Amino acid sequence: MRQRLSSVATALAVAAALACGLFGLGATARAGTGEIVRVEVLDGGTTARGTLQAALRITLQPGWKTYWRAPGDAGIPPTFSWRGARNLGAVAFTWPTPEIFLTSGFRTIGYHDQLVLPVEVTPQTPGKPVRLKGRMELGVCKDVCVPADVRFDHQLDPGAPRHPAIAAALASRPWSASEAGVRAATCSLRPTKYGMQVTARITMPSAGGEEIAVIEPGSPTLHAGETKTRREGNRLIAQTEFLPAEGRAYAIDRSKLRITVLGRDHAVDIRGCDAG
Structure with a gap:
């Protein structure tokens, strides 16, 4: 490790x-x-x-x-x-x-x-x-x-x-989840060899053009890798891997996760997500 x-x-x-x-x-x-x-x-x-x-x-x-x-x-x-x-x-x-x-x-x-x-x-x-x-x-x-x-x-x-x-x-701040019409945001967790994979599923209208999501762990003991983003109809799927800082224990609190969606027309700031 x-x-x-x-x-x-x-x-x-x-x-x-x-x-x-x-x-x-x-x-x-x-x-x-x-x-x-x-x-x-x-x-x-x-x-x-x-x-x-x-x-x-x-x-x-x-x-x-x-x-x-x-x-x-x-x-x-x-x-x-x-x-x-x-x-x-x-x-x-x-x-x-x-x-x-x-x-x-x-x-x-x-x-x-x-x-x-x-x-x-x-x-x-x-x-x-x-x-x-x-x-x-x-x-x-x-x-x-x-x-x-x-x-x-x-x-x-x-x-x-x-x-x-x-x-x-x-x-010029990103829109809040309610302003952007976010209807649901869930995050599933899956252990990986070295950390934890996080998959966010966000039901929301398009932010325009190619959408890029960033998932922040909300903890200094975790490092977030690159987020891969794709859209499936009215749902945006974003996936990343959190890696722990060397030698430090960690826990993931879904309520502290922060997901920012950057689109052509606007950005969206989503605070926390439900289990799913």
Whole structure:
């Protein structure tokens, strides 16, 4: 098992290198100084729920791309740290609908040129100032891929007006299951030699064109492989394999599975599925 999982990790690293090119020390340094990517915090004021609306605006040099939370076959998932933040109770992201890229035969999912990522902040102590400080580690790719480490530090303004860039990003989120007319979503599990095969059957209207589904395990102890998707009439069938992180026990909770269907006309965000 240990050798198999190490091979999986190595294969993914090689795939990323093949899809995006070699990592170069010079390019990495440029990413670190913001020549390729920069970040700023946008204020969106106070929501009707009493939380604070903000966003991270990640701006890339023309032609560069970065990745969605589930980046695909060879992408690099972004990670966040909030060290140094003040009065930060909870943070919730709303990811805009991403694009699908095909590079050297590998499918990746992300954004080109710019990403406005809405962040809803719940203060730990209501009415007290919130300092949104942290760092974001992400991969950015053009002819090569480089890791970027961007930092931000901003005291949120609860009296700020509605920001048009945040509003546009929120509007571009995937549709919910009810908005998309999803009538049923079931997931069956079957043990494999090294992990667990998950097959989702989703009764829903077409999202348009070729539909690609992404199944996220909802657990840091699991890695999801590529999802194969096909349509049978009014039902979409999506299948993937979850592999456990090396040396770690795991359990699959169907209620925490997240299925995103990316289509030509819109995307659909399905939270959880029933046994079936």
